[in-house]
Amino acid sequence: MRNRLLLIVIVCPLVVLLTSAAFAGVTVTSPKNNSTVSGAVNYVASATTSSCSEGVASMGIYTAPGVLAYVVNGDSMNTELNLSPGTYNTTVQEWDYCGGAATKGITITVTAGSGQSGVTVTKPANNSTVGSPVNFVATATSSCSKGVASMGIYTAPNVLAYVVQGASMNYNLSLSAGTYNTVVEEWDYCGGAATTPVTIKVNGSGGKSFYNLQAGSGWDVAGQGPPNYEDCNPCGSQIAWSVTKNITSPSLDGNSTVYWIGGDGDYWDVLWDDPLIGVGSTQGLPDNNHTLVPSLHNFTYDVYFYGSNLNLSQALEFDINQFYDDLGFIWGHECRIAGGNEWDVWNDVDKTWVPTGISCYPLENQWNHLTIQVQRTSSNQLLYQSITLNGETHTLNWTYNPGSTDGWYGITINWQMDGNYEQSPYKVYLDELTFTYD
Secondary structure (H helix, E strand, O other): OOOOOOOOOOOOOOOOOOOOOOOOOEEEEEOOOOEEEEOOEEEEEEEOOOOOOOOEEEEEEEEEOOEEEEEEEOOEEEEEEOOOOEEEEEEEEEEEOOOOEEEEEEEEEEEOOOOOOEEEEEEOOOOEEEEOOEEEEEEEEOOOOOOEEEEEEEEEOOEEEEEEEOOEEEEEEOOOOEEEEEEEEEEEOOOOEEEEEEEEEEEOOOOEEEOOHHHOOOOEEEEEOOOOOOOEOOOOOOOEEEEEEEEOOOOOOOOEEEEEEEOOOOOOEEEEEEEEEEOOOOOOOOOOOOOOHHHOOEEEEEEEEEOOOHHHOOEEEEEEEEEEOOEEEEEEEEEEOOOOOEEEEEEOOOOEEEEEEEEOOOOOOOOEEEEEEEEEOOOOOEEEEEEEEOOEEEEEEEEEOOEEOOOOOEEEEEEEEEOOOOOOOEEEEEEEEEEEEO
């Protein structure tokens, strides 16, 4: 969106982009991918690099996104890792002296072994839906003779939200509405650690949620280009796009969706739109009596996104829209990347983006967790409440007047990829896209 957002339902076929994962540079001989392991897991791996003459600097093991459980200097490893019973999508990574890296994904199922270190989480249950605050109850054991030193909760990659001393925890953690791949970890006095992943979906106060929207059908799509950025489909050679669903890697839950844009135009964009409630509802909520949409005030857009070359993106856009009684409430959020690494929000009355002063530096080759919260006030103003990226929350509390809709009715969300000055092709994965409303 440059100066307008998609208000008309557009139906078109989606071109499937075939992708393949390549993890050149890392060879893992133990454990085997998709194997079941009892007790401590023996990791044996080696690494090479053809792009750095100085060679491999170090290797490491991630037991969950952003959870680096082990690191060793050099181009080989042979270590035992204590993991609690469960299934893990682990990653073995190498880093070279030139700043490059390569990875190898290894999925394993761990069963209990005698004398094993581990974390037992009794609350919340894995894959459960809970309210906030979330009650985390867990205990830990260790094969270290000195015992467990401390325990902690990761709410997102590299985001350690809580730490307690000792081998048990009972803590109420406040979380915004959305899906979280949390990890409970224990650290012992011998330098060891063990983790247990717990995926939860947090509802807002009294809110209802739609989950895994990136995997759903019914998304509309249109291209937009200079100078007027009007919707088109088809658009010609200036813009190209494709979508592939049910991606297992990279993915948080084995069901991500990858989006790609290219073309030979400059500064062309692609806008995807999902009509959730009202006209064309993809969720079975057409609201024919026009009673539901006007009653809703609070909205949360929660999503994980991943890219290997996000620097080629002019901007990534995430929008929430509410339309009724000829009023248009368009909460547009744009993370400018090549455009200057800053969050902008949309003023629909003036048809312009407003810089917030909040920096936006999404991580490369890692899952980024974004949560956006907005509100339609009792006086029918748009309230931009907060933007949270990778655990860092910025509160805005900015208000704007609504625009107009020409009679369109419903609630939608948008997702948009913007091309740069030479329309460099790039792709972005979305996973666990959740929308909560009340």
